[in-house]
Amino acid sequence: MTFYKFHILIFLVFASLVGVSQLDGDKQEDKWMEDNIFLDGVVTNYYTGKSISGVTIIASVKGAPTAKGTTDGKGEYKTVLEYDRTYTITFSKAGYISKTITMNTSGVPDLKRQKVPDMGAEITLFKPNDCIDAEILKTPIGRAVYYPKKNIMDWDMDYSMPRLEKLNKMLDKCAKEAEKVKKEEEQKERDYNSAMKEADKAFTEEEWINAVESYKKAIVLFNDRPGPKNKLKLIETELAKKAEAEKQRVEEKARAEAEENAKIEAEIATKLAEEERIAKEKAEAEVLAKTEAVAKEKAKAVAAAKLAEQERIAKEKKEAQALAKKEAEQKAKLEKEALTKKIAEEKARKEETEALKQMAAEEKAKATAQKEAQQRADAEEKALANIIAAKKREAKERKAKELAAKLAKKAEEERAVNQVFLQEKKEEVIIKVAQHEDLEQKSVIEAKEKPKQGKISGSSTIKFKSRNKSRHLYIKPNKHKKGKGPQPKKRIVF
Numbered sequence: 001m002t003f004y005k006f007h008i009l010i011f012l013v014f015a016s017l018v019g020v021s022q023l024d025g026d027k028q029e030d031k032w033m034e035d036n037i038f039l040d041g042v043v044t045n046y047y048t049g050k051s052i053s054g055v056t057i058i059a060s061v062k063g064a065p066t067a068k069g070t071t072d073g074k075g076e077y078k079t080v081l082e083y084d085r086t087y088t089i090t091f092s093k094a095g096y097i098s099k100t101i102t103m104n105t106s107g108v109p110d111l112k113r114q115k116v117p118d119m120g121a122e123i124t125l126f127k128p129n130d131c132i133d134a135e136i137l138k139t140p141i142g143r144a145v146y147y148p149k150k151n152i153m154d155w156d157m158d159y160s161m162p163r164l165e166k167l168n169k170m171l172d173k174c175a176k177e178a179e180k181v182k183k184e185e186e187q188k189e190r191d192y193n194s195a196m197k198e199a200d201k202a203f204t205e206e207e208w209i210n211a212v213e214s215y216k217k218a219i220v221l222f223n224d225r226p227g228p229k230n231k232l233k234l235i236e237t238e239l240a241k242k243a244e245a246e247k248q249r250v251e252e253k254a255r256a257e258a259e260e261n262a263k264i265e266a267e268i269a270t271k272l273a274e275e276e277r278i279a280k281e282k283a284e285a286e287v288l289a290k291t292e293a294v295a296k297e298k299a300k301a302v303a304a305a306k307l308a309e310q311e312r313i314a315k316e317k318k319e320a321q322a323l324a325k326k327e328a329e330q331k332a333k334l335e336k337e338a339l340t341k342k343i344a345e346e347k348a349r350k351e352e353t354e355a356l357k358q359m360a361a362e363e364k365a366k367a368t369a370q371k372e373a374q375q376r377a378d379a380e381e382k383a384l385a386n387i388i389a390a391k392k393r394e395a396k397e398r399k400a401k402e403l404a405a406k407l408a409k410k411a412e413e414e415r416a417v418n419q420v421f422l423q424e425k426k427e428e429v430i431i432k433v434a435q436h437e438d439l440e441q442k443s444v445i446e447a448k449e450k451p452k453q454g455k456i457s458g459s460s461t462i463k464f465k466s467r468n469k470s471r472h473l474y475i476k477p478n479k480h481k482k483g484k485g486p487q488p489k490k491r492i493v494f
Contacts, residue, residue: 035083035110035114036080036082036083036113037080037081037083037103037105037116037118037119037153038078038079038080038118038119039078039079039080039081039089039103039118039119039120039121040076040077040078040079040118040120041076041077041078041120041121041122041123042071042074042075042076042077042122042123043055043071043077043123043124044075044122044123044124044125045124045126046124046126046171047126047175050075051071051074051075051076052071052075052093052096052125053070053071053072053073053074054070054071054093055070055071055075055077055091055093055096055125056068056070056090056091056092057069057070057071057077057079057089057091058089058090058092059079059081059087059088059089060087060088060089060090061085061087061088062086066087067079067080081103081105081119082105083106083108083113084105084106084108085104085105085106086102086104086105086106087102087104087105088100088101088102088140089101089102089103091125095127096125096126096127096128097125097126097127097128097132097134097137098137099124099125099137100137100140101121101123101142101143101494102140102142102143102144103119103143103144104143104145104146105146105153106146107145107146107148108146108153109148112151115151116146116151116152116153117152117153119153121142121493121494122493122494123494124493124494126171129174129178131174131177131178132170132171132174133170136163136166136167136170137167139163141160141163141164142155142156142159142160142164143155143156143159143160144156160494164494188221188222191217191221192218192221192222192225193436195214195217195218195221195228196214196215196227196228197433198210198214199211199213199214199215199218199228199231200231200429200432200433201433202214203425203426203429204426204433208235208238208239211231211235212232212235215228215229215231215235216228219232231425231429234421234422234425237418238418238419238422241411241418242415244411244415245408245411245412245415248404248407248411249408251404252401252405255397255400255404256401258397259394259398259401262390262393262397265390266387266390266391266394269383269386269387269390270387272383273380273383273384273386273387276376276379276380277380279376280376280380283369283372283373283376284369284373287365287369287373290365290369291362291365291369294358294359294362294365295362297358298355298358301351301354301355301358302355305348305351305352305355308344308347308351309348312341312344316341319333319334319337
């Protein structure tokens, strides 16, 4: 009978070792006949209950590691603990908050060591977030000691339970807060999708003001997403090109108007110059005619004076001759002739004075005509300068017009290229909007067909399952066998 129980013991021990990750150091299959305690268990996610593989486990005594390993694909582990030692066992993995337990195997009498049950512990890990205060886990969360009256290694609940209750209370509170944050994030995501849908619709219809407003709403919700920012850049580029084209059009119109005005001014200046030239030629002709008439009159007067003088001389000579002949006869006549002479002289002097006055008037008229001619020449020179300046302005504006035409053509070409790119983006957005509407319609249909599920609590970084109220309680064995057979393990969930 004893031999039969012994084989059962061997079978149970080996059955418990199959498929479980063994820490390095002493192996359970090599130590099952010696005085020691086997510790095994599983590492799971606190919120989901799913096992966690690849968790690093280090067992150390007084800071010196005695065993090290990782959990297997099922999250399980096992190790061997020697008596008369205090073990610190740490469970850690990147992205999770580490946990530590202690196992004090001291104080077990040599004769009772074979009857001490092995130990088991399920360790739960969770990811850090702002709500969780990791200070509580800087000290061991659980402690196991030897109880001599029962001859068992068991968990010190006076030490462990307050820590577990405090930790579980904090985690439950964080779960509620995480659920609230998750709902807010979901609402924020819905608002973002709604804003993007409105913006994309306005984008495809080229309602730029509405599109810009909706894209800005989306950026306020999620500033790290490039989609709305890229669309805003496209819109800004299109509006800038459009504004540049409008600017070129306005400048071209202004240049055309300026060119037309300059042309009109040049025509007016040319007309004025022509009128002044005609007036000048007319005035010069009048002055010349007047001068010629004065010269003719003056020549006529001089000829008349000369003729009168010749006649006087001839008459005086004739009279002298007649006087010589007829001195007596001519005495009476002499007085008459002297009077006649005097009258003639007076007349000649008067005519000479008139001629001098007329010459002075002619000189004054000539000076006046020359002054007027100089003024007309100055006016004509000024008009000519205006014509030259107008032609220079016309050439300058013609060059500006050609440059503006080139710039306008370049801006139009760039706008055409951007319009093609914008059209491609519009087509992408239209496809995206259509896909989004198909997904929404499919989601509505699936929501109508899918049965309602239980409420899920948690946050955007942690997945949750329904809580088991007895999950964190100290679990006692259902029965305790008598005799020397294998004893039930003392298990707890940390």
